[in-house]
Amino acid sequence: MRFIFITAGKELKRRFNDPGGLISSIMIPFVIGFLMASVMGGGGGQSSLNARLLVTDLDDSFVSQSIMRALSQDQIADVIVLESVTQEVGDQRINDGDGSGHLVIPKGFGQAWLNREEVALELTVNPSQYVSPRMIREMLESLLDLGDYLHKVFGEELKIISNSLGGDELVGISTSAFSSNITDKVSGIAELVFPPALEVEDVTPKPEGTTVGMALLMLPGVLVMAAFFAANGQSSNFWIEKERGTLGRWIASPNAFYSFWIAQWFTAMALTAIVAAPIMLAGFLYLGISFEKYFAALGWLALTGPILFAVLSLIQVLSPSKKAGGMISTLIMFPLLMAGGSFFPTETMPPFIATIAEYTPNGRVIEPLKAYLIGEFGASGLFSNVLGVMAAALLLVLLSGLLSARKALA
Amino acid sequence: MIEVKDLQKSYGDLIAVDRVSFSAKAGTVFGLLGPNGAGKSTTISCISGLLKPTAGSIAVGGFDMVSEAVKAKATLGIVPQELAIYEDLSARDNLTYWGAAYGLKGAGLKQRVDHILNRIGLADRADDLPKEYSGGMKRRLNFGCGLVHEPKILLLDEPTVGVDPQSRERLFDLVNEEKAKGTCVLYTTHYMEEAEKLCDELAIIDHGKIIAEGTLKDLQAEFGGNDIIQLSGVFDVTLVEQAVAELGAEILSVNTGALMIAIRDGARNLSSVLRVIGETGADIHDTRLSEPNLESLFLKLTGKELRA
Numbered sequence: 071m072r073f074i075f076i077t078a079g080k081e082l083k084r085r086f087n088d089p090g091g092l093i094s095s096i097m098i099p100f101v102i103g104f105l106m107a108s109v110m111g112g113g114g115g116q117s118s119l120n121a122r123l124l125v126t127d128l129d130d131s132f133v134s135q136s137i138m139r140a141l142s143q144d145q146i147a148d149v150i151v152l153e154s155v156t157q158e159v160g161d162q163r164i165n166d167g168d169g170s171g172h173l174v175i176p177k178g179f180g181q182a183w184l185n186r187e188e189v190a191l192e193l194t195v196n197p198s199q200y201v202s203p204r205m206i207r208e209m210l211e212s213l214l215d216l217g218d219y220l221h222k223v224f225g226e227e228l229k230i231i232s233n234s235l236g237g238d239e240l241v242g243i244s245t246s247a248f249s250s251n252i253t254d255k256v257s258g259i260a261e262l263v264f265p266p267a268l269e270v271e272d273v274t275p276k277p278e279g280t281t282v283g284m285a286l287l288m289l290p291g292v293l294v295m296a297a298f299f300a301a302n303g304q305s306s307n308f309w310i311e312k313e314r315g316t317l318g319r320w321i322a323s324p325n326a327f328y329s330f331w332i333a334q335w336f337t338a339m340a341l342t343a344i345v346a347a348p349i350m351l352a353g354f355l356y357l358g359i360s361f362e363k364y365f366a367a368l369g370w371l372a373l374t375g376p377i378l379f380a381v382l383s384l385i386q387v388l389s390p391s392k393k394a395g396g397m398i399s400t401l402i403m404f405p406l407l408m409a410g411g412s413f414f415p416t417e418t419m420p421p422f423i424a425t426i427a428e429y430t431p432n433g434r435v436i437e438p439l440k441a442y443l444i445g446e447f448g449a450s451g452l453f454s455n456v457l458g459v460m461a462a463a464l465l466l467v468l469l470s471g472l473l474s475a476r477k478a479l480a
Numbered sequence: 481m482i483e484v485k486d487l488q489k490s491y492g493d494l495i496a497v498d499r500v501s502f503s504a505k506a507g508t509v510f511g512l513l514g515p516n517g518a519g520k521s522t523t524i525s526c527i528s529g530l531l532k533p534t535a536g537s538i539a540v541g542g543f544d545m546v547s548e549a550v551k552a553k554a555t556l557g558i559v560p561q562e563l564a565i566y567e568d569l570s571a572r573d574n575l576t577y578w579g580a581a582y583g584l585k586g587a588g589l590k591q592r593v594d595h596i597l598n599r600i601g602l603a604d605r606a607d608d609l610p611k612e613y614s615g616g617m618k619r620r621l622n623f624g625c626g627l628v629h630e631p632k633i634l635l636l637d638e639p640t641v642g643v644d645p646q647s648r649e650r651l652f653d654l655v656n657e658e659k660a661k662g663t664c665v666l667y668t669t670h671y672m673e674e675a676e677k678l679c680d681e682l683a684i685i686d687h688g689k690i691i692a693e694g695t696l697k698d699l700q701a702e703f704g705g706n707d708i709i710q711l712s713g714v715f716d717v718t719l720v721e722q723a724v725a726e727l728g729a730e731i732l733s734v735n736t737g738a739l740m741i742a743i744r745d746g747a748r749n750l751s752s753v754l755r756v757i758g759e760t761g762a763d764i765h766d767t768r769l770s771e772p773n774l775e776s777l778f779l780k781l782t783g784k785e786l787r788a
Contacts, residue, residue, distance in 0.1 A: 076580045084568045087609065315564030319625070322528045323581045324553040 073325055077333035081307070082340055095299040095345045099412075100352070103292030106413060107285040121170040121202030122151045124160040131180025132232045133217075140213055149205060164194050170202035171195040173210070184229050186221065227251065287415035289353040290439040294432045295412040296349055297342040297375035302403055304338050305382035308474055309392030331471035334383070335376055335464065342375035343368055359443060366449040370439055374459040377431045380466035387474040411436045434459055481506045481555075481633050481664035482527065487536035489522050496522040498688040499536065504664050504681070506632070509655060511679030512668040513774060519688035520668040521561060524637045527666065528558050541632050554582065557631030561638040563622050567611040571602050571621050574610070575628045582629035592628055599657075600624040601650060616647030623651060633664045640674060652678060672774035684778060691781050700772045706730070707746025708776045709753055710768040711739045719760035727756055732779045740779065742772070 160172040174192040182189035195203035311317035382399045389395035410432035416424040427433040442452040482504040489497040497519045504510035525531040538545040541555030575593040597603040600620040640648045683693040729743035
């Protein structure tokens with residue numbers, strides 16, 4: 071056992087003597103995670119995934135104010151934060167990348183809409199963002215569609231309301247006739263819209279507290295991506311040592327061959343912790359996650375992350391050469407990263423891919439960690455399945471040892 | 481210290497080592513001499529436990545390499561033909577690691593590493609990475625990794641291939657030092673000068689079989705006291721063969737450019753040889769008279785040159 075730890079120490083020393091691989095294992099996932107989180111709207115900590123819409127209302131009419139009120143409703147406000155600005159300020163802020171979009175409601179928009187004249191809202195979006203501008207555009211299009219239907223049904227009444235604003239009485243119609251008119255129309259369409267034929271009840275369990283940001287959803291995936299990169303480098307060590315002759319020297323020593331593989335497994339644990347620690351530190355600082363969770367999260371990664379090394383090692387020893395092993399493991403690694411939730415959180419995936427993600431080795435590491443960081447369960451819940459994942463990894467490592475024994479001497 | 485009996489190693493129909501037997505004693509250097517592909521490395525791989533023999537038995541340090549592999553391996557130090565070092569670890573770290581692999585630890589390990597660094601001449605570069613070393617320095621480190629745990633038996637598989645003359649001499653010194661300490665050294669090479677210089681006993685191996693074995697004197701006696709005359713020039717092979725037969729000498733090799741014969745009392749008979757060969761119309765450019773050596777012995781036994 072002593073020599074296994076000496077070997078793991080030697081492996082770590084080798085990595086530190088050639089730090090390029092370690093640095094890239096940290097930096098590549100960090101950069102990818104940062105970019106992906108930014109593209110998907112960013113959002114840190116416990117705040118929601120919000121798009122910031124700057125609005126310049128040059129019309130200041132009943133219709134334009136109705137649009138502003140509609141966009142400020144609770145459910146929409148969860149995803150779009152509205153901010154009134156002057157046109158100059160709005161243009162400048164979008165140019166500076168501050169905001170997801172700038173909506174200008176032109177002068178005369180309300181009257182034109184009531185008269186069904188051609189008119190357009192002007193929306194300038196932030197080109198550096200991807201998801202948020204789409205959300206704003208779709209929200210506005212839905213709103214305008216709704217407005218169109220309203221106009222078709224209540225167009226005359228809306229005109230009356232618009233014209234009467236500022237006065238005490240409705241202009242051009244008696245109050246009773248106006249009310250009766252609206253009641254008749256509502257009754258006429260009531261059968262179509264009330265009650266709804268289907269009711270959708272959202273039963274997805276929600277964590278207590280506030281909503282979860284995209285960056286927080288991505289953090290576990292990014293950490294596991296780093297572990298994956300480190301594991302990929304480590305998994306080819308069998309071939310490297312064979313080529314260098316050091317594996318032969320090992321076999322000629324009095325040490326058992328399986329202990330070589332156990333040492334590699336321990337090395338993978340240490341490497342996982344080493345590459346994950348700085349990314350996790352940055353993530354915790356950025357997202358404002360309590361550092362009480364830091365060591366438990368790092369421990370979980372260090373103990374379970376080597377499942378990735380075990381899978382890649384098995385691929386390597388089943389391959390006919392180092393080159394083939396490298397190609398095959400890379401070919402498998404990237405789809406696993408995609409499907410397992412490292413590039414995109416499972417929450418953004420179609421349900422069938424999210425289901426697949428649960429059964430990938432990286433998914434097995436990511437999802438419990440994510441749930442722990444979000445607060446769905448505590449450290450005891452996080453570690454409830456740690457032995458299962460470790461046992462699976464150890465089994466695969468020993469299988470690699472068994473399969474590689476003959477190759478080591480060939 | 482090393483007992484090899486009827487060792488056989490086959491790969492399908494190919495027999496790489498064919499019933500090889502020999503023994504090597506403590507405090508001696510036993511040479512396994514043969515051309516590339518003769519079966520030397522396969523033999524040494526079986527002795528070091530890297531390959532499992534197809535048949536036969538190997539005992540090192542009194543332990544059977546198959547049934548008592550761990551104990552047997554603990555007595556061995558290996559210096560493989562190809563470098564077997566970590567180029568991304570310093571010389572000191574390499575030696576420390578391989579010392580630990582054989583159970584050394586603490587102050588004893590450190591002392592031993594410092595000692596080996598001095599012996600292999602790398603003390604002043606001990607903390608540099610081997611990727612910055614010359615080929616000869618890497619070879620010396622490779623050698624040191626096999627020595628660091630003070631093995632009773634040292635297996636050296638062509639340790640001087642690709643080594644500069646200075647490093648080669650230093651390696652010879654190291655081998656002689658180990659021998660003087662009582663280590664049993666098994667040394668494979670295809671350089672006959674090395675074998676002649678270092679080995680107390682020799683086995684010549686070709687096509688997986690041992691074709692001659694003994695001390696250098698024993699092997700030289702195979703020539704029955706004959707000397708070797710080597711001529712280079714332009715020869716008519718048929719006429720030369722007839723002329724040499726008339727002289728009562730033995731042709732070891734002949735072609736249109738070179739002739740090697742074994743003849744009793746070579747110094748006295750050299751003028752007769754030159755006259756007879758000259759009468760065949762040969763144009764002789766160069767003449768060399770020597771005592772029988774391993775190269776001439778190998779030529780005599782196999783009909784081909786050792787380095788072919």
